[in-house]
Amino acid sequence: MATYNEQLQKVWHEYEKELGYIPASLRDALKWGVEKGMIETPTPDPYDKLVEDMSRALREEYKTDRLGRRYRVNHAVRATKNGVQLTMWASMGNAPRLHMQKAFIQRREQIVGDCVQLATDVEVYNDINKEQEPIPMLFDFRDDVAERKTWDNSEAA
Structure with a gap:
């Protein structure tokens, strides 16, 4: 099946x-x-919908600190307890350091994983389409981060 x-x-x-x-x-x-009868529409669990909505709402909550830096308030950590995967949320101002450290590490790992997959996808596409100019992909984000921070600061002013 x-x-x-x-x-x-x-x-x-x-x-x-x-x-x-x-x-x-x-x-x-x-x-x-x-x-076509290939798949059935699922019967939604109302709590699944509420959890999805709250998760999105928490991810989208930002504040600005005294220096004008816009930051994400709520941070999630994926954990497994008794064989069940859970996502534990905490607000940055009240979260234990260990929670925040795990949240930052997990977000960084997601970014690295996305970059590895993007690099592979670009390589495969370029191999499939050898008659075309290869699509370049750079992964040094220092300039991009600095530039975006400049944009964000100029928008806040």
Whole structure:
């Protein structure tokens, strides 16, 4: 039996094939898959929806410190307890140092993982399309971070 992810992937690839391999919205692909009987619409757990909404709200909460720096207030740490993966949240001003350290490390690991996958994707695309000029991808973000901080500071003024 196919996993849920495999079912979703199959819906996407079949829809893509029928559409002619052009960019498409996932909502349209899912509606198509439901109509074709390839996947059923899930019965939502209201707490899952509330958790998703609160998670988004907490990620989007920012404040500005006395020096004018805009910072994210709430930080999450993924942890496993008794075999169940949980996401534990804390507000920066009240969070224990260990929580914040883990949150920062996990966010950095996500960024590194995204960069590794992006590098691989660009390499594969460039290999598949050798007749075209390769798409370059640089991963030294020092100048980008400095420039963005300058933009953010100028917007706050």
